[in-house]
Amino acid sequence: MDLATAPPAPLTRHHLHVAGDWVDPSSGDTIPVENPATGETIGEVPAGAPADVDRAVAAARAAFPGWAATAPAERAAHLDRLHAALAARADDIARTVASELGAPLKLATRVQAGLPLIVLRGMVELAARPAAEQVVGNSVVVREPVGVVGAITPWNYPLHQVVAKLAPALAAGCTVVLKPSELTPLTAYLLFDAVTEAGLPPGVVNLVPGTGPVVGEALAAHPDVDLVSFTGSTATGRRIAHLAADRIARVALELGGKSANVILADADLPTAVKVGVGNVLVNSGQTCTAWTRMLVHRDRYDEALELAATAVAGYRLGDPFDPATRLGPLVSAAQADRVRGHVDRAIADGARLVAGGPAAPLPPRGHFVAPTVLADVHPDSALAQEEVFGPVLAVIPFTDTDEAVAIANNSRYGLAGAVWSADEDAALAVARRLRTGQVDVNGGAFNPLAPFGGYRQSGLGRELGTYGVEEFTEVKAIQR
Numbered sequence: 001m002d003l004a005t006a007p008p009a010p011l012t013r014h015h016l017h018v019a020g021d022w023v024d025p026s027s028g029d030t031i032p033v034e035n036p037a038t039g040e041t042i043g044e045v046p047a048g049a050p051a052d053v054d055r056a057v058a059a060a061r062a063a064f065p066g067w068a069a070t071a072p073a074e075r076a077a078h079l080d081r082l083h084a085a086l087a088a089r090a091d092d093i094a095r096t097v098a099s100e101l102g103a104p105l106k107l108a109t110r111v112q113a114g115l116p117l118i119v120l121r122g123m124v125e126l127a128a129r130p131a132a133e134q135v136v137g138n139s140v141v142v143r144e145p146v147g148v149v150g151a152i153t154p155w156n157y158p159l160h161q162v163v164a165k166l167a168p169a170l171a172a173g174c175t176v177v178l179k180p181s182e183l184t185p186l187t188a189y190l191l192f193d194a195v196t197e198a199g200l201p202p203g204v205v206n207l208v209p210g211t212g213p214v215v216g217e218a219l220a221a222h223p224d225v226d227l228v229s230f231t232g233s234t235a236t237g238r239r240i241a242h243l244a245a246d247r248i249a250r251v252a253l254e255l256g257g258k259s260a261n262v263i264l265a266d267a268d269l270p271t272a273v274k275v276g277v278g279n280v281l282v283n284s285g286q287t288c289t290a291w292t293r294m295l296v297h298r299d300r301y302d303e304a305l306e307l308a309a310t311a312v313a314g315y316r317l318g319d320p321f322d323p324a325t326r327l328g329p330l331v332s333a334a335q336a337d338r339v340r341g342h343v344d345r346a347i348a349d350g351a352r353l354v355a356g357g358p359a360a361p362l363p364p365r366g367h368f369v370a371p372t373v374l375a376d377v378h379p380d381s382a383l384a385q386e387e388v389f390g391p392v393l394a395v396i397p398f399t400d401t402d403e404a405v406a407i408a409n410n411s412r413y414g415l416a417g418a419v420w421s422a423d424e425d426a427a428l429a430v431a432r433r434l435r436t437g438q439v440d441v442n443g444g445a446f447n448p449l450a451p452f453g454g455y456r457q458s459g460l461g462r463e464l465g466t467y468g469v470e471e472f473t474e475v476k477a478i479q480r
């Protein structure tokens with residue numbers, strides 16, 4: 001059997017990870033895991049229950065004083081061993097993500113397995129630094145770990161989203177209970193295989209798989225969880241914030257987006273459109289930062305639409321394990337239906353189909369949606385306002401920079417964005433006017449040490465880098 005197509009193993013897991021051990025769940029209920037490229041069930045995991053959350057939180061609470069008191073250099077050494085154990089599993093991780101999410105193997109290898117290793121490497125260095133102290137008049141201001149963290153993560157980047165919480169939480173001295181997405185739980189199990197191999201102290205990290213309404217709510221509402229760190233939809237983030245508010249617990253929320261890619265008249269259009277289309281289509285459009293609104297100056301609008309259609313035609317849909325595949329399926333039948341519904345509604349609302357759409361050919365099975373470009377999308381229409389989370393690009397014309405900025409900021413979200421111009425100062429000036437947590441100018445690369453998070457309904461707080469570590473701390477002022 002070709003290594004690239006060999007199924008990752010194992011695909012069925014029976015245990016939770018609590019207090020440093022693989023332990024039996026409190027019930028025999030299970031959750032099936034599907035391969036979205038075929039629709040077949042490929043494995044299963046336990047469906048955790050509130051009693052399992054209680055056990056895991058108690059383990060994390062018991063481990064907290066010891067981990068919080070561990071010297072930074074020692075915590076960094078633990079993270080370094082975790083990095084090595086994870087790196088040794090990179091192929092298995094990539095093939096597992098390809099199997100349970102449907103991400104093409106190349107993307108699964110480079111981004112889904114590769115990016116968390118980069119983030120974790122950065123955190124090893126940050127963990128080694130003692131928490132910064134500041135003198136303010138007669139006060140010494142110190143940072144201390146916030147305590148037990150409940151981490152709830154989505155399916156679209158099933159390892160990255162976990163590492164982006166777990167690594168800074170551990171670096172700050174917190175202990176963690178993780179509930180991964182029930183759609184992609186197998187990748188999290190590989191992380192906990194690495195945790196076991198790395199020999200992290202018992203209870204410092206714990207795994208309880210299960211559904212959102214059962215395990216997720218039990219974790220968010222748990223009286224002994226000090227901070228709930230959540231990535232997922234805005235609707236679920238709102239629910240989690242309500243649950244945490246009952247006991248005034250802290251929340252960190254990384255939510256949805258509807259980001260704008262502003263292409264000014266003097267931009268290198270072929271590059272801006274090609275990179276913009278790639279940004280929307282990567283991971284089948286299931287990326288919270290996707291620049292799903294392409295705003296193009298009217299003078300270049302028709303040219304941009306042609307370039308977008310050509311770019312989309314280069315994306316071949318198919319088996320994630322086929323090296324020729326650039327676009328996999330969506331994660332589930334429900335997600336694919338939702339995305340198709342958005343496209344149908346946009347056409348009914350007056351958008352013009354430029355590429356893809358309901359009649360485009362698709363692989364015979366699996367939850368595929370054709371990459372789709374819609375032009376003349378009204379800035380107030382549902383397609384321009386709602387997160388689609390699929391391979392769908394809305395193109396909107398503008399006449400001048402003020403109008404471009406107004407359209408870009410006409411959103412309840414504010415996660416990411418892009419600006420393109422031959423004049424970098426002009427692009428930077430626009431970047432400063434966008435009400436979002438991240439902006440890339442002329443294709444500026446993702447920086448895993450830069451703060452990541454959103455304005456408005458895209459979330460609360462920041463992940464990654466020093467900002468990400470500080471998210472997991474409390475601030476104390478000591479006067480003398």
Ligand code: NAD
Nearest residue numbers: 153154155180181211212216217232233236254255256288
């Ligand atoms: P989701 O909100 O349905 O689920 C996310 C997680 O929350 C899952 O683990 C789920 O089981 C859990 N959950 C669901 N209901 C819950 C409840 N009532 N209480 C507690 N937990 C609950 O989101 P999803 O469909 O997995 O992910 C897609 C969404 O995530 C998109 O909207 C996307 O924009 C967003 N997202 C945001 C970021 C970011 O960093 N801003 C990153 C990735 C995804």
